Amino acid sequence: MSLNQKKCVVSFEYETSIEPVTTQNATVEIDAGSTIVQAAYQAGVVIQQTCGGTPSCTDCKVKIVQGLNSNIAPPEGPETRLMGNVSHMTLERLACQAIILGDVSVYVPLYQRTKKQSSKLKRK
Numbered sequence: 001m002s003l004n005q006k007k008c009v010v011s012f013e014y015e016t017s018i019e020p021v022t023t024q025n026a027t028v029e030i031d032a033g034s035t036i037v038q039a040a041y042q043a044g045v046v047i048q049q050t051c052g053g054t055p056s057c058t059d060c061k062v063k064i065v066q067g068l069n070s071n072i073a074p075p076e077g078p079e080t081r082l083m084g085n086v087s088h089m090t091l092e093r094l095a096c097q098a099i100i101l102g103d104v105s106v107y108v109p110l111y112q113r114t115k116k117q118s119s120k121l122k123r124k
């Protein structure tokens with residue numbers, strides 16, 4: 001069986017509001033070799049992508065709740081350059097770059113929350 005014939009189940013929990021935090025869930029079955037962004041699109045989950053996946057913005061950062069080490073391809077050059085080589089600690093990957101190899105669970109923060117928290121941190 002080739003990589004493209006293997007089907008993977010991708011489960012999303014995604015934030016829909018930040019005060020208070022609320023989330024919804026979605027699940028999709030997708031071909032192995034697809035990116036998390038492609039899975040999200042099929043599941044109807046919005047992931048911010050300012051750079052369109054060039055990659056350069058890191059706005060598509062998501063947390064891999066299950067399957068990071070076994071079912072997502074390791075980060076390569078462009079992603080490592082942007083995110084460092086610490087995904088094993090942060091559990092974060094760029095959704096536009098992370099290649100799905102098996103079943104995974106993904107947490108998608110609301111983009112505005114990330115920006116809001118970032119600006120609060122900068123002011124401290």
Ligand code: FES
Nearest residue numbers: 053055058060096
């Ligand atoms: S969409 Fe910009 S880095 Fe992924």
